[in-house]
Structure formats: C-alpha cells, structure tokens
Amino acid sequence: MLGPILAGPVAAQAPISAIDWLSQSLPTAVMRPVEPVVEPPVARGASRPDVEVTPLNQVDTASVGLLGSAVTGFPETLWAGSRESVLAGLMGRLDVDRLPAMQSLLYTLLLAEADPAADHGSAPVLLVARIDKLAELGAVEPALALIERAGPERYPEVFNRYFDLSLLAGTEDDACARMDARPDLAPGYDARIYCLARRGDWRAAALTFSTVRALNVLPPSTDTLLEMFLDPELVEGAPPLAPPARITPLVFRLHEAIGQSLPVASQPRAYAMSDLRNLSGWKSELEAIERLARTGALPENRLLGVYTERKPAASGGIWDRVAAVQEFDTAMTSGEPQAVADTVTAAWAAMREVWLEVPFARLYGDRLAGMDLPGKPARRTAFRTAMLSSGYEAAAMKMQADGPEELFLAALATGDPGKAQAHSAAARAVAAAWAPDARPTDETRRMIAEHRLGEAILRAMTLYSRAAAGEWKDATEALTVLRSVGLEDIARQAALQMLILDRRG
Numbered sequence: 001m002l003g004p005i006l007a008g009p010v011a012a013q014a015p016i017s018a019i020d021w022l023s024q025s026l027p028t029a030v031m032r033p034v035e036p037v038v039e040p041p042v043a044r045g046a047s048r049p050d051v052e053v054t055p056l057n058q059v060d061t062a063s064v065g066l067l068g069s070a071v072t073g074f075p076e077t078l079w080a081g082s083r084e085s086v087l088a089g090l091m092g093r094l095d096v097d098r099l100p101a102m103q104s105l106l107y108t109l110l111l112a113e114a115d116p117a118a119d120h121g122s123a124p125v126l127l128v129a130r131i132d133k134l135a136e137l138g139a140v141e142p143a144l145a146l147i148e149r150a151g152p153e154r155y156p157e158v159f160n161r162y163f164d165l166s167l168l169a170g171t172e173d174d175a176c177a178r179m180d181a182r183p184d185l186a187p188g189y190d191a192r193i194y195c196l197a198r199r200g201d202w203r204a205a206a207l208t209f210s211t212v213r214a215l216n217v218l219p220p221s222t223d224t225l226l227e228m229f230l231d232p233e234l235v236e237g238a239p240p241l242a243p244p245a246r247i248t249p250l251v252f253r254l255h256e257a258i259g260q261s262l263p264v265a266s267q268p269r270a271y272a273m274s275d276l277r278n279l280s281g282w283k284s285e286l287e288a289i290e291r292l293a294r295t296g297a298l299p300e301n302r303l304l305g306v307y308t309e310r311k312p313a314a315s316g317g318i319w320d321r322v323a324a325v326q327e328f329d330t331a332m333t334s335g336e337p338q339a340v341a342d343t344v345t346a347a348w349a350a351m352r353e354v355w356l357e358v359p360f361a362r363l364y365g366d367r368l369a370g371m372d373l374p375g376k377p378a379r380r381t382a383f384r385t386a387m388l389s390s391g392y393e394a395a396a397m398k399m400q401a402d403g404p405e406e407l408f409l410a411a412l413a414t415g416d417p418g419k420a421q422a423h424s425a426a427a428r429a430v431a432a433a434w435a436p437d438a439r440p441t442d443e444t445r446r447m448i449a450e451h452r453l454g455e456a457i458l459r460a461m462t463l464y465s466r467a468a469a470g471e472w473k474d475a476t477e478a479l480t481v482l483r484s485v486g487l488e489d490i491a492r493q494a495a496l497q498m499l500i501l502d503r504r505g
Contacts, residue, residue, distance in 0.1 A: 365389025
C-alpha cells in the first residue's frame with residue numbers, strides 16, 4: 001500500500017466532518033442543530049494541554065480559521081508556499097455540487113486555521129475567497145462564524161458580506177449594532193436606513209431617507225421599496241412591485257417586510273437559509289433543508305428533524321418523499337427486518353431523486369449493516385447505503401457481498417481493491433490508485449515540498465470532479481494524491497461514492 005509522502009498531523013484525520021464538528025462546538029446562536037450528535041471521545045490522555053491565548057483584536061485575518069490542526073489534521077503550513085490569487089481561483093472554480101466527500105474535505109480546508117499564503121498583503125484576498133465559497137455552498141452559519149472570528153469591521157469587503165449573510169440568517173440585529181457604532185461600515189445608504197429602522201429609530205431612518213432621496217443616489221426600485229418599508233400604509237391597495245432586476249439580501253428582506261416575498265428557489269443557495277427561520281411554511285422549510293443538505297451545508301440530523309416534524313397532509317412530489325422517509329424511519333425504530341425491507345428501497349429511491357443518498361447513509365448506514373434483511377432488493381440497497389456511511393469499512397467486513405460489483409466495493413472499503421476484479425472502467429481507474437506503484441506526479445510532490453499542500457489538494461479535488469462527471473482517467477491521479485498525503489479515508493469515501501452514485505448527469 002502506498003504510504004503518505006507527507007509527514008505530520010494530516011495522516012490523523014478528523015473523526016467527523018467540519019460542519020458536524022462546528023454544529024456541536026459553536027454557540028447555539030450561530031449553529032442550531034436539531035439534536036446534538038454524540039461522538040466517541042478521541043483524546044488519548046487526560047493531560048492538560050498548553051493553551052496559547054491571543055486577544056481577539058490581534059487575530060491575524062490571514063491565518064484565521066475555526067478549526068485548528070488538531071481537528072483538521074492539516075499542518076499550519078497548509079497555504080504557506082502558495083499565492084493567494086491562485087488559491088482563490090482554485091476555490092472559486094471548484095465544483096463539488098453533489099460530491100459529498102469533496103464537500104466535506106472542502107469545508108475542512110475553508111475553515112482551517114493555517115499560516116498566511118506566501119504573498120499575503122493588506123487585502124484579505126484568501127479570507128474573502130473562503131467566505132464566498134462557503135456562501136456559494138449555502139454554509140451561511142459557518143461563514144458568519146469565520147467572519148466573527150476574523151473581525152467583521154476590519155475590511156469593508158468583509159463587513160459587506162457579514163451584513164448580507166446576517167440578513168439571510170436572520171441575525172441582522174448584530175450587524176446593525178456594529179453599523180450603528182461604525183456608520184462608515186454601511187454598505188450603502190439603503191443598508192443604513194434599514195438598520196436605523198430595524199433598531200427602532202424610525203425618525204432617523206425617515207430623515208436619512210428623505211435626504212438620500214433628495215440627492216437622487218438610489219435606484220428608483222430601491223427608493224420605492226424603502227419608502228414602502230418605512231410607510232406600511234403605502235403598501236395597502238398598491239399593486240405588487242415588479243420583480244427587481246438585481247436581488248440582494250437586503251432587497252430580498254425588504255420585499256419580505258412589505259409582504260411581497262420573492263421566491264427563494266430561484267436565488268443562490270445561501271438564500272435558502274431564510275426559509276429556516278420558523279417564518280415559512282413546512283414545504284418551504286423542506287425544500288430549503290434539502291437544498292442545503294445536498295451540499296453538506298447543514299448536518300443530516302437537521303434534515304431528518306425537518307423531515308419528521310409532522311405528517312404530510314398532501315401527496316405527490318416532496319410529500320411522497322417525506323412519507324417514504326418517515327415510514328422507513330419508523331421501521332428502523334421498530335427494528336423489525338421485514339418492516340425495514342418493505343420500506344428501505346422506497347426511501348433510498350426518494351433520496352436519490354434529490355441527491356441526498358449520502359446524508360441518508362450517514363443516518364442509517366451503520367444500523368442497516370447490522371441487519372439481516374429478507375429479499376435481494378432490500379439487501380442490495382442496504383449494502384450500498386452502508387458503503388456510503390462513515391462505517392463503510394466495518395460494514396464491508398460483516399455484510400455479504402453479492403456479485404462482482406459488490407465484491408469490488410467491499411474490497412475497496414477495506415483498502416485493498418486489488419483483491420477483487422474491477423467490473424467497469426471507473427472501477428479500473430479507482431483500483432489503479434491503490435496499485436503498489438501508484439504515486440503522484442512530480443509536480444504534485446514538488447508542491448507539497450514547497451508547503452503548497454492546500455493547493456495540491458484543491459487541484460486533486462478538481463481532477464476528482466472531472467472524474468465524477470465521466471472522465472474516469474482523472475480519478476487515478478486525484479485519489480493517488482489524496483492517499484499520498486494521508487487522506488486515505490477521504491480517498492476511499494470519494495471512490496465509493498463515485499462508483500455507487502452516478503453524477504455524470
């Protein structure tokens with residue numbers, strides 16, 4: 001087996017994903033899991049660790065993160081030899097939609113605490129790129145937590161993002177309080193007027209609006225929107241406003257405030273957070289949680305919590321999906337193999353419709369691995385579900401593989417795909433990454449030697465995304481790089497997902 005070429009903590013991977021870890025570790029005002037995830041202890045001793053305390057106003061925004069090396073497994077030199085513009089470009093172009101293993105790895109990279117990049121200057125280039133990528137994935141709460149850690153007031157471009165994300169998360173009072181103390185931070189006059197009103201100073205908000213209107217500095221659509229927001233009587237009997245040409249979080253919230261909400265589904269993924277503020281109907285919450293769970297922006301426990309909140313009162317579409325999951329969850333609670341067998345295939349099919357197979361597997365895979373289900377379809381579904389769970393290796397050792405495909409998956413899960421026959425071109429590309437002579441390219445090895453580990457991993461992730469789209473040959477190099485730097489668990493998960501989940505469409 002290929003050994004890691006990087007010595008250091010990266011070989012000891014974090015036991016849970018970055019998002020799961022954050023959901024347990026951040027204050028509930030920032031992260032709101034449906035229920036805590038109980039994990040086994042990972043400490044190897046009871047000695048008191050040395051703790052270095054740094055005042056908040058001394059935090060280096062170039063190295064700021066939420067996850068230290070002990071959690072991520074990455075060295076502090078993760079970005080040290082790279083250029084910020086290169087890293088920002090790789091992050092911005094990387095497409096991990098529907099690629100759960102890559103999503104988990106990306107979150108860990110984005111939230112890692114590490115030394116600044118080689119060319120770090122006065123502008124927060126890499127910090128902004130990390131925040132923007134988190135927002136693109138819909139991870140609004142982690143993005144806000146990262147900004148809080150860095151200090152929202154340090155850079156105008158960071159505060160602008162802090163204000164926008166706060167509006168989507170429903171925590172804009174915090175951003176408005178900071179703006180009240182530092183009016184120069186306001187992203188625009190409209191934001192200042194909104195915050196004055198939000199904080200109860202309607203007179204100052206109206207006066208500022210009148211002054212700004214006289215100066216004619218706001219677009220007509222924003223002017224009208226603010227006028228209706230400040231004077232609700234104007235809304236009564238007025239025709240609905242035309243859809244705005246450009247929607248920002250503030251425009252979105254102002255439309256909501258005057259009772260003319262804009263559709264969330266057509267907005268970027270981060271807007272889905274606005275439907276999880278206990279202000280929308282259950283259907284809107286379901287659609288939002290599915291959209292966010294698809295990119296790993298929220299833990300699967302929150303998905304299950306919304307799915308099982310109440311009984312569906314209708315049928316068709318999302319309601320059939322909810323009903324299938326609820327029936328299966330009830331069967332799993334009962335522990336009756338026949339009941340589970342009768343419901344597992346329908347639940348799995350429902351999750352495949354919305355690309356949520358991996359969150360489903362994380363919820364149920366370990367338990368399914370320990371059940372002897374009647375019927376080949378149920379056993380086949382249970383096997384694939386278990387292979388997508390975090391306990392895939394243990395499942396492979398106790399579940400009976402049926403046929404060449406399952407035999408290869410089981411061999412891969414235990415880290416030795418060479419002992420089974422590769423059944424497809426994709427399987428052959430995967431197996432090559434575990435060949436005794438597999439090694440990364442000289443360029444990748446040079447990057448790692450130059451303290452450009454994060455860059456090398458991002459490039460490998462780009463290769464994997466191409467492989468998952470059907471360019472199987474790229475899988476070998478991508479998985480080889482991940483294995484070579486000690487990310488064996490991520491490499492196996494990524495390989496299993498590529499073979500089980502068809503993401504070529």
